[in-house]
Each structure stands twice: as structure tokens, then as C-alpha cells.
Amino acid sequence: MVNKRLIINEKWCKGCGICVAFCPKQVLVLKKGKVTKANPDACIKCGQCEQRCPDYAIYLEKVEEGQRSLRHGRHRRRYAVLRRIPHHALHRDR
Numbered sequence: 001m002v003n004k005r006l007i008i009n010e011k012w013c014k015g016c017g018i019c020v021a022f023c024p025k026q027v028l029v030l031k032k033g034k035v036t037k038a039n040p041d042a043c044i045k046c047g048q049c050e051q052r053c054p055d056y057a058i059y060l061e062k063v064e065e066g067q068r069s070l071r072h073g074r075h076r077r078r079y080a081v082l083r084r085i086p087h088h089a090l091h092r093d094r
Contacts, residue, residue, distance in 0.1 A: 003062075003063050003064075004045045004060040004061065004062055004063065005060070005061050005063055006027070006037060006040065006043055006045070006049070006058070006059075006060060006061075007058070007059055007060070007061045008035055008036065008037065008057060008058050009056075009057045009058070010034050010035075010057070011057075012055045012056060012057035013034045013035050013055065013057040013058070014055055014057075015030055015033040015034050015035065016054065016055075017030050017035070018052045018053065018054065019035055019048075019049035019052055019053050019058050020035060021052075022048040022049060022051075022052045023048060023049055024044070024046060024048065025039070025042045025043060025044055026038070026039065026042070027039050027040060027042050027043045027049075028049060028058075035057070035058060045060055047060055
């Protein structure tokens, strides 16, 4: 069984409040200029906060039962795409 948990990277959060505004269950609040979980048990893991965050500071992490979680997995994949070598650079004449 795959579960999800809500992860907030406070270092990346700039406190814009977009995720708070889009949360349908009012799970998130702004405190001291950063987003925090006010009521984590009410989270339905819909992903609205993850989709709306412009800084990728909040996301849902997949955790399989009996397995350790890989922190920042979503962000690791995103950065790998950003570092990809352009196709034209691989096929140029030498």
C-alpha cells in the first residue's frame, strides 16, 4: 500500500500563502512568514498545495508501507530534468 505524507521545506518557503489559500481543508496556515501544518490529520492529500507552490517548498511524498521514505524525491527528479544535456549537443559533428 502506498501512503502519502505532506512535507514542507521551510528553507524554500517565502511565505506567499498561495498553498494556504488553495487548501480545501484549511490544513495549512502562515506563522512567522512561513507555512506550517495547523491540522495535519484533516489533510486529504489532494495535492493542491504542491501544484500551486511556486517555490516547490511543499509536496506530497509517497511512502510505501514498511519502506523508508526518500526525502525530496519529487525535487530530485525535477532537478535531473533541468540538468539534462540538450539533444542537439549530443549529436553535433566533431
